[in-house]
Every structure is written in C-alpha cells, then in structure tokens.
Amino acid sequence: MPKNDTLQRFIFENRSVRGEIVHLSESFKAIVSGRDYPTKINELLGQALASAALICGLLKGKGRLTVQFQGSSALRLLTASCTHEYHLRGLAQYDEDLDEDTLANAFNTGKLAVTFQPEKGSPYQGIVDISHGQIAKAIESYFEQSEQLPSKLFIAVNDQRVSALFLQALPDASETSDDWQHAITLAQTITDEELLSLDNKTLLHRLFNEDDLRIFEKTPVSFRCTCSQERSENAIKLMGEPEANELLQEKQIIEVTCDFCNTHYSFDRVDVKRIFSTDINPPSSTSSH
Ligand SMILES: [Zn+2]
Structure with a gap:
C-alpha cells in the first residue's frame, strides 16, 4: 500500500496523453479528524481535496487552488484548497439534523466552483454543474469548459485515505482521439480497491503495460493551515x-x-x-x- 501523501505525474511517451496520481492519507486524516463528519461528507471532502491537489499539479505559477461547493443551505460549505507548495486544507459545514441521503441530494443539485488565486494578480474561476453527484465528473466538465481538453478522473475514498487517477489529452495532439480512447479504455478497468491499495508503478503497469510511460518524481503533499x-x-x-x-x-x-x-x-x-x-x-x- 502506498504510504506517503504524494502527487506523481506521468506522460505517455508515444501518445498525446498525460496523467497524475495522488494519494492522501495523513493529510486527509488530519483534515477530517475530530470532526465526526457523516460518511458522505468525508467522501465528498476527500474527493474535493484530491481534485484540488490534481489541478494544482497542472498549474504553473504560485497561488492557491480552491474547489468549493455552492448552492444549498443544507450543505453550507464544502471547500478544499491546495497551494503551489502542495499544502492542503479543507472544511465542511452542514445541517447536522439531516441524514446522509438528504445531504447527498443537496450536493447533487449544487455547483462546483474551481478558483485559482495567484499570489499576484486577480483570481480566475470556473463554475460547473455537479453531474451525477460526483465531484470527479464535475472536474472533467471543468476541463472541457475551461481548456477544451478531454479529461478523465477516478477517485476512491475510504475512511483512511483518498486516491485518484487523472488522465488528460494533450492540446497539441493531431490524433488525440485515438490516443485518448486507448488510454481511457484501459484506465476504466481500474477498481477503487486497486486505486487505494496499489503503489503507482504497479498500478500503471497493470493498466498500461503495452505503453511506454515516463513517470516523474513524486511530490510530497501535506496538510497545513495558514492561520496564525x-x-x-x-x-x-x-x-x-x-x-x-x-x-x-x-x-x-x-x-x-x-x-x-x-x-x-x-x-x-x-x-x-x-x-x-x-x-x-x-x-x-x-x-x-
Ligand atoms: Zn488554522
């Protein structure tokens, strides 16, 4: 089982596709510890945290990337952010009288705002509908809308950790569609169990063993608050x-x-x-x- 909290990028050498894998364990536990969040909230917050880290991994420039839910008084706040130094924090506030189904419904009808606040200059933001109640699908739409890049995100959460696999077609590809279809067809065979338990090398080999991949160094990710x-x-x-x-x-x-x-x-x-x-x-x- 991959132990550390990390983000790792990879690229297909012969196809116009890139990817990232993120694992959050200690950081995730630190963020949800002592909160007694319902399972659904834990899951959504984990998904939002992994998404924030993955998007940060694609950005150049210094600042804070925030993934935030908008749209329901039942779920007043669900926010996760990651800085260029890969410091994560996140928080949820919700109506504690509500059961998990009602909270899930409240979430499904809302929107997701993705905001990058650079250290210098104005923030930029994209807002997408939450389709199928999944943050991963909303993030895919965000990339479709903001960059017109086909993207695929798989996120698995349990009470100990969050793991995510992200794939994206590169903009320069002339045969993007063949490369892209090849990559996502293989990636779709992944199970939550594999994503949560396999180390990155084994995982990538299991999915893409016919492809030549360049795997970059892991970047550490950690929980850190900016209060003082x-x-x-x-x-x-x-x-x-x-x-x-x-x-x-x-x-x-x-x-x-x-x-x-x-x-x-x-x-x-x-x-x-x-x-x-x-x-x-x-x-x-x-x-x-
Ligand atoms: Zn603090």
Missing part, C-alpha cells in the same frame, strides 16, 4: 475596540478558533489593549486567510 496568532489578532482588530471590550466584559477572554485546523487562539485584556495600541498588524493583511 497574527491573523487572529487582525480579526480582533477588524472587530473594533468597543466590540472587543464588550466581549471581554462578558467572558474575560476572547477566543478565536480557526475553522480549518481547530487551533484556538485566546486573548485577555492585556492582549486586547496591546492589539489596539499598535499598528504592527494592519487589517489589510487578514484578507487572504
């Missing part, structure tokens, strides 16, 4: 001094909790005084949390 003491102080600063003092009067301490990693930051009267007496943390730097 400083960003939490900025959140208090944005709240304004009167409101901060009011909260202090009620509770003696202000707690700021990061939704993504559940880290608690607490501030007492002395901290709050210091926050509002200095200008070291201008509010503008909070915007990208």
Whole structure:
C-alpha cells in the first residue's frame, strides 16, 4: 500500500496523453479528524481535496487552488484548497439534523466552483454543474469548459485515505482521439480497491503495460493551515475596540478558533489593549486567510 501523501505525474511517451496520481492519507486524516463528519461528507471532502491537489499539479505559477461547493443551505460549505507548495486544507459545514441521503441530494443539485488565486494578480474561476453527484465528473466538465481538453478522473475514498487517477489529452495532439480512447479504455478497468491499495508503478503497469510511460518524481503533499496568532489578532482588530471590550466584559477572554485546523487562539485584556495600541498588524493583511 502506498504510504506517503504524494502527487506523481506521468506522460505517455508515444501518445498525446498525460496523467497524475495522488494519494492522501495523513493529510486527509488530519483534515477530517475530530470532526465526526457523516460518511458522505468525508467522501465528498476527500474527493474535493484530491481534485484540488490534481489541478494544482497542472498549474504553473504560485497561488492557491480552491474547489468549493455552492448552492444549498443544507450543505453550507464544502471547500478544499491546495497551494503551489502542495499544502492542503479543507472544511465542511452542514445541517447536522439531516441524514446522509438528504445531504447527498443537496450536493447533487449544487455547483462546483474551481478558483485559482495567484499570489499576484486577480483570481480566475470556473463554475460547473455537479453531474451525477460526483465531484470527479464535475472536474472533467471543468476541463472541457475551461481548456477544451478531454479529461478523465477516478477517485476512491475510504475512511483512511483518498486516491485518484487523472488522465488528460494533450492540446497539441493531431490524433488525440485515438490516443485518448486507448488510454481511457484501459484506465476504466481500474477498481477503487486497486486505486487505494496499489503503489503507482504497479498500478500503471497493470493498466498500461503495452505503453511506454515516463513517470516523474513524486511530490510530497501535506496538510497545513495558514492561520496564525497574527491573523487572529487582525480579526480582533477588524472587530473594533468597543466590540472587543464588550466581549471581554462578558467572558474575560476572547477566543478565536480557526475553522480549518481547530487551533484556538485566546486573548485577555492585556492582549486586547496591546492589539489596539499598535499598528504592527494592519487589517489589510487578514484578507487572504
Ligand atoms: Zn488554522
């Protein structure tokens, strides 16, 4: 079983097709641990995380790629993002009174937004319908729409890990269609069990043993949140001094909790005084949390 959290690219030497394999284990567990998400939410979040990592693997340039569900109050938030350094984080918020079927239905009627926020410059976004209730299908549509590139994505999730195989036709291909059909016909024979349990070399050999593949080095992927003491102080600063003092009067301490990693930051009267007496943390730097 592949142990590490990795992304690995490969290319067919003699066909205009490229691909990626991603495995998330420790990162996935860190993101869902302590959350008690229903199985369906775990599954969707795992799929979104793998998708974010795979899309990141195709991009050039620095920034954060986010895959986010839109469209239902039953499922208020389902978001997964990956940076160019392959730092992942993700989160779901939903109506806890609902059963899994209702949550699944809520998901099926929504949309998926794929956004890249570069470190410098404006973000760009594509929004696609969620077809057949599967994130993988929505991501395939996203590539069809945004780049006109035929793409195929297989994602398998269990409670321990997420594994995904992605294939995409290259834009320069004159015989794309033959190459593409060949690759996806073989890829479609993959089972969830194989995807989750086989190491990449064995998996690729099992699927494409007649083809000459160039397999690139693995890239490590990890869970990492971008919250900090400083960003939490900025959140208090944005709240304004009167409101901060009011909260202090009620509770003696202000707690700021990061939704993504559940880290608690607490501030007492002395901290709050210091926050509002200095200008070291201008509010503008909070915007990208
Ligand atoms: Zn955090």
